[in-house]
Amino acid sequence: MTTDALQIELRKAERSRIQEVDFNHLPFGKHFSDHMFVADFVDGQWLNQQIVPFDNFTLSPALSALHYGQSIFEGMKAFKNEAGEVLMFRPYANFERMNESARRMCMATLTEEVFMGGLEALLRVDADWVPTAPDSSLYIRPYMFAMDTFLGVAPSKTYRFCIFTCPVGAYYSNPPKLKVETEYIRSAPGGVGYAKCAGNYAGSMYPTLLAQQQGYDQLIWTDAREHKYIEESGTMNIMFVIDGKLVTPAVSDSILKGVTRDSIIQIARSFGIEVEERKVSIEEVIGGIESGRLTEAFGAGTAVVVSPYSLIGYNGKDHMLPEFSPENSLAVKIKNYLTDLRTGKVEDTFGWVHKV
Structure with missing residues (x-):
């Protein structure tokens, strides 16, 4: 199954976990939505764009990111308006900043198609996870890390980009x-x-x-x-x-x-x-x-x-x-x-x- 806008493979979760979450009491960063977007950078291009159930990765002990720290991320939020439509706040600013981070860390940069296309497709699949209670939102975590399995201080040639989301409440309960x-x-x-x-x-x-x-x-x-x-x-x-x-x-x-x-x-x-x-x-x-x-x-x-x-x-x-x-x-x-x-x-x- 693929999404309409882009050739993104869609593999839906067999069972949603949304009923397990109390949306009136949302600790920050503890509950994760049903799906995540994943794409791999191989041979100079972004491939294997997928939306799959939120799950663990299987990674090599020699993974470059674990040894040499090529890992970057962003933080964004989505909301719903009174009509129930999903709204994102300044996603292109996060896209630009993520590429700025990628360049500084000598990593592959993202295309708008991969970043925005994957983001929008994921939010359409998990739209029900966007909370509407006061001070709540759907926190969005795009991130990328080096995937080479090689011990040597050099930029990786392969990378994985992933986006997952989690419904959240207020970060601080009292003024810090x-x-x-x-x-x-x-x-x-x-x-x-x-x-x-x-x-x-x-x-x-x-x-x-x-x-x-x-x-x-x-x-x-x-x-x-x-x-x-x-x-x-x-x-x-x-x-x-x-x-x-x-x-x-x-x-x-x-x-x-x-x-x-x-x-x-x-x-x-x-x-x-x-x-x-x-x-x-x-x-x-x-x-x-x-x-x-x-x-x-x-x-x-x-x-x-x-x-x-x-x-x-x-x-x-x-x-x-x-x-x-x-x-x-x-x-x-x-x-x-x-x-x-x-x-x-x-x-x-x-x-x-x-x-x-």
């Missing part, structure tokens, strides 16, 4: 507590910080664990050279409201170019809010909290969307962030607008919503 990291680094100039590669996340786990043992939820990463300037916040880009302006670190080769980050910046400007993309020092942020000039701090990312912070720990002292009312909060205003935009409740003046 952050610690400023001044010893370990996430990335450095000239490195792979801007690529969404697996190793970036592996390297962050130990310092994050140390912070969690001290009572924090996540880290604020600082620059590799001086530990003076803010770069990212754990799994998120980071933003501040200072003197009524939206202030965020400018992207570089050590900071991930977040799709949600870019969306928030454009939305804030459409609201008439002045935005500054520039270097942001720790001292400026701490001083802003103490003086009252800094009124909000929040994270931005696909998983968390917009996540206000409760405190920032720096040099052994916790600095409580101001309490704010939802009516006056820019973070809440932007999050509500994003929610309405992605579910088709407001006009899409940006051209970001993609109907499946």
Whole structure:
């Protein structure tokens, strides 16, 4: 059996697992939809495009990705509008960023036909898995890894691309507590910080664990050279409201170019809010909290969307962030607008919503 739009082989699951999921209580990343899309890069082209039941892969112990780390991924979300149609948010931005990651990691790039065609076909097959409860969505994980079975430090010649999905609720149940990291680094100039590669996340786990043992939820990463300037916040880009302006670190080769980050910046400007993309020092942020000039701090990312912070720990002292009312909060205003935009409740003046 094949899909209509593309020659994608379809092998449906014998039994759906959807009845096993409580869609009113969705932990993040625990439940997986019935199917996944798979394609293989062999001899310079993408072959064997399939939608198959979600299942394990059989892999060689000598798999190149396991030894040399050629592995990249993306994170996206799908929603339903009031008519029950499936909507994706800015999928072409994720497609472009995945290819940017692939080039940096010396991997095969994807064609639009494979990425978007496979994505749309998969969402049509598993449309029933898109939740509709508040703060819920269908999280989409496209990823690619090296498939050569060869021990030698060289780019693989073969790759596997896969997309699977999972219905999810809110990422954080409470505003996270952050610690400023001044010893370990996430990335450095000239490195792979801007690529969404697996190793970036592996390297962050130990310092994050140390912070969690001290009572924090996540880290604020600082620059590799001086530990003076803010770069990212754990799994998120980071933003501040200072003197009524939206202030965020400018992207570089050590900071991930977040799709949600870019969306928030454009939305804030459409609201008439002045935005500054520039270097942001720790001292400026701490001083802003103490003086009252800094009124909000929040994270931005696909998983968390917009996540206000409760405190920032720096040099052994916790600095409580101001309490704010939802009516006056820019973070809440932007999050509500994003929610309405992605579910088709407001006009899409940006051209970001993609109907499946």
